[in-house]
Amino acid sequence: MMHLSQTTGYAILALGCLEEAGGKWVRVAELAASTGAPRAYLVKLLHRLAKSGLIRTKRGYRGGYTLSQSSASIPLLAITEAVDGNEWPTQCLLGYTACTDKEACPAHAFWVQERIKIQEELARLTLKDVVKFERGRRRRKSRSAGQPEVSA
Amino acid sequence: MMHLSQTTGYAILALGCLEEAGGKWVRVAELAASTGAPRAYLVKLLHRLAKSGLIRTKRGYRGGYTLSQSSASIPLLAITEAVDGNEWPTQCLLGYTACTDKEACPAHAFWVQERIKIQEELARLTLKDVVKFERGRRRRKSRSAGQPEVSA
DNA sequence: ATCTTTCTTGACCCGGCGGTAAACAAAAGG
DNA sequence: CCTTTTGTTTACCGCCGGGTCAAGAAAGAT
Numbered sequence: 001m002m003h004l005s006q007t008t009g010y011a012i013l014a015l016g017c018l019e020e021a022g023g024k025w026v027r028v029a030e031l032a033a034s035t036g037a038p039r040a041y042l043v044k045l046l047h048r049l050a051k052s053g054l055i056r057t058k059r060g061y062r063g064g065y066t067l068s069q070s071s072a073s074i075p076l077l078a079i080t081e082a083v084d085g086n087e088w089p090t091q092c093l094l095g096y097t098a099c100t101d102k103e104a105c106p107a108h109a110f111w112v113q114e115r116i117k118i119q120e121e122l123a124r125l126t127l128k129d130v131v132k133f134e135r136g137r138r139r140r141k142s143r144s145a146g147q148p149e150v151s152a
Numbered sequence: 153m154m155h156l157s158q159t160t161g162y163a164i165l166a167l168g169c170l171e172e173a174g175g176k177w178v179r180v181a182e183l184a185a186s187t188g189a190p191r192a193y194l195v196k197l198l199h200r201l202a203k204s205g206l207i208r209t210k211r212g213y214r215g216g217y218t219l220s221q222s223s224a225s226i227p228l229l230a231i232t233e234a235v236d237g238n239e240w241p242t243q244c245l246l247g248y249t250a251c252t253d254k255e256a257c258p259a260h261a262f263w264v265q266e267r268i269k270i271q272e273e274l275a276r277l278t279l280k281d282v283v284k285f286e287r288g289r290r291r292r293k294s295r296s297a298g299q300p301e302v303s304a
Numbered sequence: 305a306t307c308t309t310t311c312t313t314g315a316c317c318c319g320g321c322g323g324t325a326a327a328c329a330a331a332a333g334g
Numbered sequence: 335c336c337t338t339t340t341g342t343t344t345a346c347c348g349c350c351g352g353g354t355c356a357a358g359a360a361a362g363a364t
Binding site: 027028029043046047057058059060061062063064065 | 338339340341342343
């Protein structure tokens with residue numbers, strides 16, 4: 001509750017990874033490793049992203065996934081809409097279905113403003129920002145690699 | 153997604169209704185009618201609210217539910233915590249589990265601020281505000297009552 | 305005592321999201 | 335051609351939030 005769906009998170013991270021790869025084809029295995037999403041689940045998600053036109057796919061030897069040109073540096077908002085749909089920006093904070101401008105719940109005016117801000121932020125952030133984040137993660141990971149694991 | 157749980161909405165409306173009733177005992181039937189929540193489901197919710205100390209219950213003839221004195225005009229935040237738990241204010245917007253201050257996702261700084269604002273708003277709003285909202289609803293309802301229904 | 309009212313309690317259902325498994329099909333290498 | 339690589343497709347699983355049902359137990363009226 002109070003966050004985008006986990007699936008959207010996976011999508012953003014995976015697309016960020018594709019952006020970073022330039023035009024190269026990237027396999028699921030790599031995307032799964034890089035995003036932390038379960039491989040089999042990522043497959044389904046990638047398929048949806050392909051159907052909605054955000055990425056292209058190629059199967060067989062040296063196949064994989066790549067960003068479709070049109071989605072280079074798209075804003076995160078476009079991704080949340082592709083994955084979660086675009087109905088959420090109208091929902092009442094309290095989950096109250098009859099909450100409208102005319103019949104406003106106590107948090108209505110406040111929430112209308114907040115939703116706008118959240119959408120603006122998601123529109124402002126692009127895959128490039130995600131790439132920066134992922135590079136940071138990978139650096140930290142490799143820096144701590146090779147150290148003794150806490151084994152049972 | 154992107155709102156408190158529906159159950160929390162029910163809780164807020166129901167508690168508002170109890171606040172409005174003063175010290176009187178209110179039956180489920182009335183709370184269900186007034187909140188729009190399914191009666192059987194409301195029963196379970198009310199039980200939880202009773203166990204967490206927000207309301208008192210009395211069964212048998214002229215029984216029902218009433219606000220426990222201590223919860224008169226409590227802030228909505230207390231209700232969301234009682235119903236949804238209080239873990240949500242720490243979750244990443246993108247649903248990314250490893251997102252922390254040290255390992256921040258691209259939306260982290262933004263979302264930390266927004267969460268604070270949302271909590272402040274929920275702390276500011278009290279049951280009295282909800283009562284005002286409910287009175288407005290009831291007025292509108294009764295004003296439109298008695299008019300010809302669109303029947304098949 | 306007994307009846308009525310009203311909450312109590314426990315069992316169950318349904319749909320969606322996140323997740324898994326396995327058979328299938330295409331693209332390239334040999 | 336045949337094999338390898340890699341995505342495609344279909345089916346199924348478990349959990350949880352929201353929702354329903356029905357038998358049980360207490361409190362007041364009579």
